[in-house]
Amino acid sequence: MLKGFEKESFSAEDGLQARYEVDAFHADYCAVLDENNIEQWPEFFTEDCFYRVTERENADLNLPVGLVYAEGRAMLQDRAVAIGRTQMFAPRNLLHFISNIRILAVGGGSITSVANYLLLQTLIEGPTTIHQAGRIYDKFIRSEGRLLIKERQAVYDTAIIANDLVYPI
Amino acid sequence: MLKGFEKESFSAEDGLQARYEVDAFHADYCAVLDENNIEQWPEFFTEDCFYRVTERENADLNLPVGLVYAEGRAMLQDRAVAIGRTQMFAPRNLLHFISNIRILAVGGGSITSVANYLLLQTLIEGPTTIHQAGRIYDKFIRSEGRLLIKERQAVYDTAIIANDLVYPI
């Protein structure tokens, strides 16, 4: 378990409501990525967000390193532009599956949660294969009636990840 | 995104309720298919339904073609009979996973939604593999207290699909 993501207590009503909101957020977020609208991706984050993609082993040892590391929405925007260009060279379809959403804390306009993700990849004219799987640890805050990610740490189980595509999780 | 499946605005209460109903619908629908009760499959559709299974590339270009194309429940019934017979020749188990349900519109007794699907296949005495993955775009109407599909478009990412089994999505 990642530090800062311990389960706290909250009412059943708050849990159900948060569960619904986080679920809808993930579905919208993944739809943007899966439809290749990567330029919209940074809009799901706060201005001062923290974003990290790291291997499970690093996360277990509380090592701060990661495959991807970004502080602030501006860095995500740079990243989105870079990925948008790289994509052209190796066309493929991606499909994110989010499952096992756990609400860990609710209160004061924020929600902490973790979920499992499975990222499938389909190369043009090829079969669909598992590209990556792991867990996403999130801290959301509510802003103008919708959730935004203040912190996301994607911790992947899959040790072998093709370097030609470090696509957002 | 498929035409006619744009996201509209609705209240949080309507969204939560619709999300629950669509989720329960998918689970019941998939259970019928996964238990090989294919003769019950057309019962999830309206009399005048539209059903299509097509490749992502076709959907993106708004091409009306598809791998499977059916208008009206009667055509689905014919199809169910045909598949029921074909199945005998190549025994396998199928398992549908529905995830990332997005409610796109709610109102006037109808719900529009999209979700990701993953269809796993297990040949007798073999491993479980990914058969197909994609998205299902649905328009439901409420009839006698339950939902029925008025329109389903299954858009698959997987370009390579064994022709010996075009099983329902």
Place this chain on the structure above:
Amino acid sequence: MLKGFEKESFSAEDGLQARYEVDAFHADYCAVLDENNIEQWPEFFTEDCFYRVTERENADLNLPVGLVYAEGRAMLQDRAVAIGRTQMFAPRNLLHFISNIRILAVGGGSITSVANYLLLQTLIEGPTTIHQAGRIYDKFIRSEGRLLIKERQAVYDTAIIANDLVYPI
């Protein structure tokens, strides 16, 4: 369909509430397994629980046999100890995905449900692959404000399962 797991009728409110509780239960349960906290696994079961993991073919024929068969929490505790030791010899990461939850019956402090599961495995420095997939049939009872499993039957589609690891579902 497994005997004793027929769909009964219940109100929409009860269904939604049960759906939320079962979903949260599965997420907590899987998190314990996926984080290798196997010693906590028996705590999700009642003292007099029944637990079985069996192949789909056996379940379809109503055969009582299974790959794993346990009566009572004490047997699960023994099993947890045994697995905890075995794990050391072949390090791997596991990730459970629960989907398509169907509430089958609600009432009198108990919930009956079925869901699909997908168990992914990642060997150290290897790719992520499908280890097993199937359905979990559960009977829960409420005890001190939380759900406990009174009966779980995991029915797997995957005929080929590595004998070196019969990890809990």
